[in-house]
Amino acid sequence: MNRRLLTGAALALAICLSAFAAFAEAPAAQDLARYKEESIPGGLLALVAYMAMWALLAGFVGWTLLRQTKVEAALQALEDRIDGGAGR
Amino acid sequence: MSATAAKRPTALLATLAVATLLVEAAIVYIAVATPADVNLGIVQKIFYFHVGTAFAMLISLVAGAALSGLDLVSPSDRVDAAARACIEVGVVFGAMLLVSGPLWARKSWGMYWTWEPRLTLSLLVVLLAVSVLILRGLAGDSATGRRVGASLAVLAAPASALIHLAVKLWGGNHPSVLQGGGIQSAEMRIAFWMAVAGLLSFAATLVAVRFRSLRLQQRVDALELDLSALALRRAAKGDA
Numbered sequence: 267m268n269r270r271l272l273t274g275a276a277l278a279l280a281i282c283l284s285a286f287a288a289f290a291e292a293p294a295a296q297d298l299a300r301y302k303e304e305s306i307p308g309g310l311l312a313l314v315a316y317m318a319m320w321a322l323l324a325g326f327v328g329w330t331l332l333r334q335t336k337v338e339a340a341l342q343a344l345e346d347r348i349d350g351g352a353g354r
Numbered sequence: 355m356s357a358t359a360a361k362r363p364t365a366l367l368a369t370l371a372v373a374t375l376l377v378e379a380a381i382v383y384i385a386v387a388t389p390a391d392v393n394l395g396i397v398q399k400i401f402y403f404h405v406g407t408a409f410a411m412l413i414s415l416v417a418g419a420a421l422s423g424l425d426l427v428s429p430s431d432r433v434d435a436a437a438r439a440c441i442e443v444g445v446v447f448g449a450m451l452l453v454s455g456p457l458w459a460r461k462s463w464g465m466y467w468t469w470e471p472r473l474t475l476s477l478l479v480v481l482l483a484v485s486v487l488i489l490r491g492l493a494g495d496s497a498t499g500r501r502v503g504a505s506l507a508v509l510a511a512p513a514s515a516l517i518h519l520a521v522k523l524w525g526g527n528h529p530s531v532l533q534g535g536g537i538q539s540a541e542m543r544i545a546f547w548m549a550v551a552g553l554l555s556f557a558a559t560l561v562a563v564r565f566r567s568l569r570l571q572q573r574v575d576a577l578e579l580d581l582s583a584l585a586l587r588r589a590a591k592g593d594a
Binding site for chain 1: 381394395396397398399400403404407442443446449450453454457458460461485486488489490491492493494496498499502506556560563564567570571573574577578581
């Protein structure tokens with residue numbers, strides 16, 4: 267258990283420390299000019315944004331339903347164990 | 355019929371359906387009634403849901419932080435489950451925020467990401483919440499893991515407040531929506547508040563669904579422990 271806790275704490279620390287990327291340099295002026303010259307249709311960006319947002323939300327709802335089904339299965343198994351114990 | 359099947363969360367499913375309808379109504383209204391932004395064009399339509407996801411993330415994470423603080427002061431399984439549910443939903447809306455923002459920024463600023471205060475703080479807060487969930491997932495039911503996770507989660511509250519104040523305190527590229535930026539007409543205002551209401555109700559419903567699931571898991575774990583203890587006692591009696 268302590269090993270898992272330490273692994274979790276180390277991972278958590280690593281994730282938090284990754285925010286130090288904030289000290290990375292801003293893009294160079296010529297890169298920024300190049301980005302601005304490229305034209306990506308606004309409609310495409312909006313469509314991708316909406317699709318990604320709903321995919322994330324649907325993914326979470328699906329994951330929640332999966333977890334719920336697992337918990338209900340565990341509860342059913344417990345009920346069976348209790349019924350089995352009462353019968354003896 | 356088993357007891358599990360009999361306890362289907364009808365009210366929760368109905369609330370989820372209402373929240374989905376609200377969000378869908380907002381999408382239709384945005385597509386049909388709102389005009390394209392005079393400067394940015396159609397890409398500005400990302401903004402309606404981007405801001406709503408930001409509100410949902412901030413409220414969920416601040417609630418998660420407050421509940422974690424409460425759990426640190428007086429530990430309770432119920433409060434712990436509520437805090438975890440809030441943080442999980444906060445992470446999902448944070449991910450939506452971090453995906454939609456750069457797509458809008460690409461057209462508006464000419465780049466997907468810049469390390470300006472509000473963006474950096476948003477990323478930091480989402481990473482903090484993800485780290486809490488990873489820690490809790492790996493630590494299982496350990497009391498130490500729970501306390502460390504709760505202590506980390508409490509930090510999300512001041513960080514979230516700083517996200518809100520970042521533009522005022524340090525400037526940066528990010529527009530400040532509630533001070534008038536981004537909304538140019540009455541239709542835009544209606545669409546904005548429809549999206550915010552839909553997303554907040556969706557977030558609240560998801561928190562309730564996850565809370566119910568986590569509470570059920572806690573009860574199953576407690577029952578399994580009780581059953582194991584009972585089996586051990588029976589075995590000991592049998593030996594005697």
